[in-house]
Amino acid sequence: MASHGVSRVAGSQTRSDLAREKELQQIARYNELVELVNRKVAERQYTVEVLSLTTKLLTENPEYYTIWNHRRRVLQHLFLSQTEPASLSSDKHQETLDFITADLSLTTSLLRQYPKCYWLWNHRYWVLQVGEARLQAVAARKLWQGELQLVTMMLGADSRNFHAWSYRRFVVGELERIPAQPNEVVPSKQSMVEAEFAYTTKMIKANLSNFSAWHNRSKLIPKLLDERESDDVARRRMLDDEFALIHEAFLDPFDQSIWYYHQFLMSTLSSRNSRESAIILDLTDTDRKRYCEQEINFIKDILEDEEDCKWIYEVLIQYSTSFPSLNGNESIITADDLREWLSKLRGLDPLRHGRWADLEYTLGL
Amino acid sequence: MSLVSGPGRGGGSDSALPQELQLFVDKHVRYIQSLDKRKDELEYWLTEHLRLNGLYWGLTALHLLGHPDALPRNEVVDFVLSCLHDSGGFGAAPGHDAHMLYTVSAVQILATLDAFGDLEARVEGGRRKIAQFIADLQNPDTGTFAGDEWAEYDTRFLYGALNALSLLGHMDLVDVDKAVEHVQACANFDGGYGTGPGAESHAGQIFTCIGALSIAGRLDLVDRDKLGGWLSERQLKNGGLNGRPEKKEDVCYSWWVASSLAMIDRLHWIDQGKLTAFILSTQDPELGGLADRPGDMVDVFHTHFGIAGLSLLKFPGLAEIDPI
């Protein structure tokens, strides 16, 4: 009902009588299966047999959310009918683990075909959470580690899949929470921030246009610095390294992702930046001015080879006007500069002419 | 408002418009009417989990096209109410479980058809009951909303909840301040919002977050220039809009991006003429309907969001739509 990227020609061909007949048979078979599953669940037949009927139906139609709910009802019943907690008896433990593993492999194969189906990601998360309550910590942890591999595979296939990125953040949260050692009363510190930060570096190096990875990086850096208990020198080094990384990326200045990340780095210099997204903690106005001038000068240099890149003019105006400390007698920017950049911007980017007109008005040029 | 346009003309007002700037109104009306007559196609049955949404999309498009009676009102109301559970929630179709997504569509349809009276006549206290179902899905700790009893959270549900509750006149049942706090927690440095705290900015989620803030009367919390800048960059050279940086254009974002821009008074930050032309280019001129991109298969989802986008852009002959 919401199709994406399917060519019209393929869909609008008129069906032959034979194809039509075949489709009617498919419909009858499908509706029979739907009716059967719904009836058995209505009769509360929460059995392994019904579980496998839902497998069949969900394989044909993974978007049928009610059937995923039915499946959960059946699984809950099967878990609860175990007389003793699974973690105490190895038979029951294995049985629980088998149910969970079966649901994971079902959803893995469906995710390969339907990587953007909300219900598949939801079901995985649910089955693991329910399972965790009934499994030994070591087994549960192993399952969540498997999830990290799965999501890495999914992001390998589509590095911008936002379902997968969200799921990755969930999985990391779980792995940080579950004790790494059995019988551990107080879980030892097992943050994955370093590993996740390294993962974004890897993803960015593979494809600079991966804004999802840049985004995640922007969220991880402040946490990383806090966890490392970085001193001021280390924090400044982090910001310098990030600027260096993005300067390398400027080789293709037409990519939006890198400009957004550059804007993120610059936003951390603002006096209004919040503590939870901070990189350097004790910024002075002199620091702000120095970083700002450094970046503006760097970007001006790119301008010499890339006169037709509108992003350059846009950020030059933005940075020059959003940092009041740049103003004053020693300012490296003049009103003439702003006027020239804005006129370039208007010429290069006529789609957003209304925005540039507003900007001109706001700046009083 | 009446539209006087024959097949292949459309636009309602000006038959002198060049072919590529015409809206094939009659074909779209017939396309939407045909949707429930496709029971001999497997796809019809495989999409039953979207039936109530589909009805909302089709009905809204018909209202915008100036053909509000093209689907029989009583049959629509009967169908909607047949999806209502004792809990006060609606499923996608009879026999499907209740969920926020369908409950919101049901409330929107009942509001469009001015049918809350029909609801009360058949289910005493129906409005209040539906509102309570929605209110009970709010998480008291975080302020956000679950989709159903299985407790999956997403800013789509938060927006849907506030939208439906305001239509039902029962905003008093939820903690609006907490919900606003949650939206704030989903904000990113680029001015946008994601599915939850920590998630990347996405035009669809921005629509839900800005819509929620708008209903809550808290648009003062938005950095309009920053968000407007990000949203305006969704427009690509071909006039279409994408949902995130470095992604392809798609008609459904015509609505999410443009209505978000309208809510923060920045719709003039994109080229509206080019967007109009892009949306029109995705029409199927033979059988009606709009697709995600030119030449692709049409569906009722993109037909609705494309026509809603055109309405927002004040395309001649279309009824006006509220951006929220």
Ligand SMILES: [Zn+2]
């Ligand atoms: Zn779309």
